[in-house]
Amino acid sequence: FPVTIDADKEEIVYDESLERKPLTTDDCMFTTGKYQGYKLSEVSDSWYLRFIMEKNPDDGFISLMFGRRLKELTT
Numbered sequence: 001f002p003v004t005i006d007a008d009k010e011e012i013v014y015d016e017s018l019e020r021k022p023l024t025t026d027d028c029m030f031t032t033g034k035y036q037g038y039k040l041s042e043v044s045d046s047w048y049l050r051f052i053m054e055k056n057p058d059d060g061f062i063s064l065m066f067g068r069r070l071k072e073l074t075t
Helices: 046-055 059-073
Strands: 003-006 011-014 020-022
Touching: 020 046
Parallel strands: none
Antiparallel strands: 003 011, 011 020
16 A cells, blocks of 8 residues: 655555554565665664664654664663
């Protein structure tokens, strides 16, 4: 299904039904790199997550979701 992300509300919006659900680290998939094919929620390599964040300082989505995953790993 086509989806969009409402970054202000941190929700996924399903385009056809307009149904919304909270955006979680389980919704994000690595499409390249060391963890290609893994969901963000499956990656526990905090060094790698920080490395990607440092390489993409202007990417708000990466900052939000990778930061969220790092918090999950410390709680």
